[in-house]
Amino acid sequence: MREFPPELLFEILLRLPPEDLLRCLCVSKAWNATIHDKTFIKSHLQRSIQTNSFGSLFVSATFPCNKCSFKFSDIYDDGTIERAMKIEQPPLQDAESGTPFPSALVSSNGIICIRTGLYEDDFVLWNPSIRKFKKIPSPTFEQSPSPDIHVYLGYGFGYDSTNGDYKLLGIANFNEAVHQCQIYSLKSNSWRKIRNMPCDEFHMIVSRILFSNGALSWLAQNMLDRKMHVVTFELATEKYHWFPTPVDENVQLEVLGDSQCIFRRLRTMDAWIMKEHGSWTLLYSIELPPMSRVNRWCLG
Incomplete structure (x- = not known):
C-alpha cells in the first residue's frame, strides 16, 4: 500500500x-x-x-408515550428503495426525564438536525452514516418585551456551501412587529445575533422554515393588506429577500428540488413553483372531489 x-x-x-x-x-x-x-x-x-450518489430516505415517526423512531433507507441509482431499517439513535432525553419527544427539523447532506424539546430548545446534529452526533448549545434570546406576550420560536437548518458550514437559524417571534434572530455556526460552535428582518407590518409564520438552494424560507403576511410573501434568508450572505406569493389565501410553502413551491387547496389543488427573480409558474391545477375540499389551511 x-x-x-x-x-x-x-x-x-x-x-x-x-x-x-x-x-x-x-x-x-x-x-x-x-x-x-x-x-x-x-x-x-x-x-x-x-x-446524486449515496441517496437515502429519512423517515421519522412519533408514537404514544413520546417515543420517537428514526429510520433510513438507501435509494439506488435506478430509483428503487429498499425497506426502511431502524437505525441507532443518538442519546436523547425522553419522556421519562420530563423532556418532550425529539423532532427532526430537516436533513441536509445527510446531517440531521434534531430538536430535543418543545419548550427548552436543545439541539443535536446527527450523522447516522458515520454514527456521530454533536450537541448544540441553546440560543440565548432576550426576554419578551411583555409578560403577556407569547413567544413563538422557529428554527431552520441548512448547509452554507460557500463557506462550507452547517447553520441553524433561530427566530423568536413575540408579536406582529417584534422579533429576534440568531444563527448558529457549526464551524464556530456558537450562536450570534444577526440583523432582524425589516418587518414592521408583517407577521412572521415561522412554524415551518424550509431549506433549499443555500437559503432558508418561510411565509409572512402583510397585516395591512393581508398579502402573503415568501421570505428567504441566504445562509452565505445573511441577506433577506421578500417575494409576493401568487395567491394570498390557504397557501402552504413547500420545497420541490431546489425551488420553493406554493400550494393551495380549495375546490382545486393548485401548485406554483418559483422561478428566477421571484416569478411564479403554475405547475398544475387539479379538480378535487367534493369530500376532499377544505375551506382553509392553518397558517401558523
Whole structure:
C-alpha cells in the first residue's frame, strides 16, 4: 500500500459510500488521514451532490408515550428503495426525564438536525452514516418585551456551501412587529445575533422554515393588506429577500428540488413553483372531489 499513488487512492476513496469509508479508516494511518482531511470531506460531499450518489430516505415517526423512531433507507441509482431499517439513535432525553419527544427539523447532506424539546430548545446534529452526533448549545434570546406576550420560536437548518458550514437559524417571534434572530455556526460552535428582518407590518409564520438552494424560507403576511410573501434568508450572505406569493389565501410553502413551491387547496389543488427573480409558474391545477375540499389551511 505504501507504493499506492496518493492521487489514485484519493479518487478511489472518493467513490465509496460513507459506511465503506468507515471500514477504510482501519486500513492504515495514511487512509485514515486521507478520509479525515477537510479537502477530501468537501470533495466527497460535492461529488455526492453532483452525481446524486449515496441517496437515502429519512423517515421519522412519533408514537404514544413520546417515543420517537428514526429510520433510513438507501435509494439506488435506478430509483428503487429498499425497506426502511431502524437505525441507532443518538442519546436523547425522553419522556421519562420530563423532556418532550425529539423532532427532526430537516436533513441536509445527510446531517440531521434534531430538536430535543418543545419548550427548552436543545439541539443535536446527527450523522447516522458515520454514527456521530454533536450537541448544540441553546440560543440565548432576550426576554419578551411583555409578560403577556407569547413567544413563538422557529428554527431552520441548512448547509452554507460557500463557506462550507452547517447553520441553524433561530427566530423568536413575540408579536406582529417584534422579533429576534440568531444563527448558529457549526464551524464556530456558537450562536450570534444577526440583523432582524425589516418587518414592521408583517407577521412572521415561522412554524415551518424550509431549506433549499443555500437559503432558508418561510411565509409572512402583510397585516395591512393581508398579502402573503415568501421570505428567504441566504445562509452565505445573511441577506433577506421578500417575494409576493401568487395567491394570498390557504397557501402552504413547500420545497420541490431546489425551488420553493406554493400550494393551495380549495375546490382545486393548485401548485406554483418559483422561478428566477421571484416569478411564479403554475405547475398544475387539479379538480378535487367534493369530500376532499377544505375551506382553509392553518397558517401558523
